[in-house]
Amino acid sequence: MPLQTLEPQRLYRQIAEQLRELIGKGEFGVGARIPAERDLARQLGVSRPSVREALIALEVEGWVEVRTGSGVYVLDRSSRTPAPPNGAAGIEWGPLEIIRARRMVEGETAATAAQYGKRKDVDAMRRAIRMMRELAARNEVPHEGDRAFHLAIVNACDNVVLTETVQGFWESRHGPIFARMIDYFETMESWQVAIGEHELILEAIAARDPAAARSAMHEHMDKFHQRFSASWRRTKAS
Template identity: 60%
Template sequence: MSLQTVGSQRLYRQIAEQVRALIAGGEFAAGSRLPAERDLARHLGVSRPSVREALIALEVEGLVEVRLGSGIYVRTRDGATRPARARAAANDWGPLELMRARELVEGEVAALAARHARKAQVAAMASALDRMREEAQAGVVPREGDEAFHNAIALACGNEVLSDTVRGYWHARSGPLSTRLGDYFESPASWNAALQEHDAVLDAIRDRDGTAARTAMHHHLQRAYNRYSASWRRAHSS
């Protein structure tokens, strides 16, 4: 008896497969513009963020290209055979879903850190923020300092499961889809805004105010989600 492994597929990948099949079947010819994100979402009966993740996956794979201020186009045969930046694994999380999960979990992590953090752990958070500023001032995307800041909060929350969960989020964020979305989103202005939001989180943790820490982290991740989405819309809107 020959059996194949049964696996689940992320929603955004199911959407990407449908669009890929339409391209292969000639519904969308090479060089043609894809329908607007909202139209694809309506026809497929899914959310616009899920469509957005699917389009990013197709772009990473080299099947479509984003033309700033114009739209998303099917690559020509030559373009479609260019090496992809990095193909996402079938079980990779969608970057926008990841942001929503982080908002829920890391808000509670920050609240716990406000209650449990030791002085040395608060100092580690402050050091990570200093590192972010140094990276930003040097013209480097401050991802290392950003990751260090969020992981320092997670380590201070007093729960190893939550700490491991936050580290898992950051591992997922290093995937090709999140990296590509970051290419649209990350800029000196976005990182300056993020630094101010991080300062608010750190201030609340220093004050041992769990409610304020939760609120500040929610605000930061909501704003980050909005910046990601707005940057993507600007990139391909006509």
């Protein structure tokens, strides 16, 4: 297969573009099964999660269909209105890139909140976790409480640039690729685990321990990344 080894830069877009070109040239015809995720990762020299992001991008764009327990198949686009690929202007950030960026930025906001945050900031974090618990108890996805928690942390830093940066991370979750990743990989069980991770961050901030707060946030983001890198829950691409 004429695939090229990729540099670790904008990986999911590069992968999606190569697959899009191969589909356009007929390398993969309508109804053909795209090679397994693990095989694509090996041929391209990238990680399986990066391939997964690319496949989901192609699914969102209508190039492929992910079928439960079977694989990823090429769709007939002959009667469709061409949609701008994800490489066009206004490109969506890759979900895994966002998580890695959040790890760097929010690790420091957590440490700063532990050092300089006020009681009102800690109280806002407690209310946010309470909201998460209440929503989860009603079997509702606690996105609102999750967002409130992370914004309470960055607000404690009293820096509008940091606040707008973290808000930007949250707005990115509404993009179609991130939303589809959430649909595939987040469950109420994973949210219960995540709430526990938030509680550890809060404990470190309330104890005014910057190093522990940074470490707890890094641990949370690492596990968040792992959840998006785990086996497909509803579908199989390999």
